[in-house]
Amino acid sequence: MALRIAAAGGRVALWDIDEAGLARVRDEIAAAGGQAVAIPCNLADRAAIANAAQRTLDELGSVDILINNAGIVSGQNLLEVSDEQIELTFDVNTLALFWTARAFLPAMLQRDHGHIVTIASAGGIAGTARLVDYCSSKFAAVGFDDSLRAELNSLGSKVRTTVVCPYYIDTGMFAGVSTRFPFLLPILKPEKTVRRILGAITGNKRRVIMPWFVYTTYLLRLAPVAVSDWLLDFFxxxxxxxxxxxxxS
Incomplete structure (x- = not known):
């Protein structure tokens, strides 16, 4: 995603806890003629986020688009995952959304221009086994976007939000997951997913759900719980x- 944004002329601030990975992407962008700064940041640390935000503003100036794309998953049953892992999941997947938005939203409101993108998950629409902590954090991410959008609308602001709810993406994060009907619920390709996300940003689309079959989850809400559970199991x-x-790694 960063490579495509830089190729389109955007100046990119890259945040990650993986300093080697950051440098690699920054150098790849620079080699292609783009502009990027690599800012190491532990998104589970509120103070680190504040420092990274200030450094971003110092090096690049105002931020037009904030993309909250960080996420972690334990993949364990509720009684197997540690207390510390649960807290870390919410720190990165949920609370970081608040701290980054609070860092950059004031200037966006002052300019009456900006876009906050939340990469949530289909797991933020429907829960599943071995993802209790993850799905809960992503339900919160979807709620964050819904509520922030309402708040911005109430202010009459032109700052926009987009929430993205993809099914499993083939990035390694969910290696080993299976899909019973890949023609309905395919494991998503990263490149196609990036195109959809960037298209949503440029088109000011408020919500992106991938693949289309995930939209049926909203219909399941109208069914009795037993029916909904059976269908999720069947699919x-x-x-x-x-x-x-x-x-x-």
């Missing part, structure tokens, strides 16, 4: 994490 969602491996 393989409930057991999609049974062979989860995850990213090893």
């Amino acid at each position: 393989g969602v409930t057991h999609s994490m049974d062979r989860f491996i995850g990213r090893k």
Whole structure:
């Protein structure tokens, strides 16, 4: 995503806890003629986020588009995952949304221009086994976007928000997951997902759900819980994490 934004002329501030990975992407952008700064940041640390935000403003000036794309997953049952991992999941997947928005939104409101993009998950619409902590954090992310959008609308602001709710993406984060009907619920390709996200940003689309079949989750809300649970099981969602491996590094 950063490569495409830089290729389109955007100046990019890259944040990550992985300094080597940051440098690699920054150098790749520079080699292609783009402009990027690499800012190491632990998104589970509110003070680190504040420092990274200030450095971003110092080096690049105003921020027009904030893309909250960080996320972690444990892939464990509720009684197996540690207390510390649960807290870390919410720190990165949920609370970081608040701290980054609070860092950059004031200037956006002053300019009456800006866009805050929240990369949530289909797991923020429907929960599943072995993802209790993850899905809960992503439900909160979807609620964050809904509420922030309402707040901006109430202010009459032109600052926009977009929430993205993709099914599993083939990035390694969810290595080992399975899909029973890949023609309905495919494991998404990163490049296609990036195109959809960037298209939503340029088109000021408020919500992106991928693939289209995930939209049926809203219909399940109208069905009795037993029926909804049966359908999620039938389509393989409930057991999609049974062979989860995850990213090893």
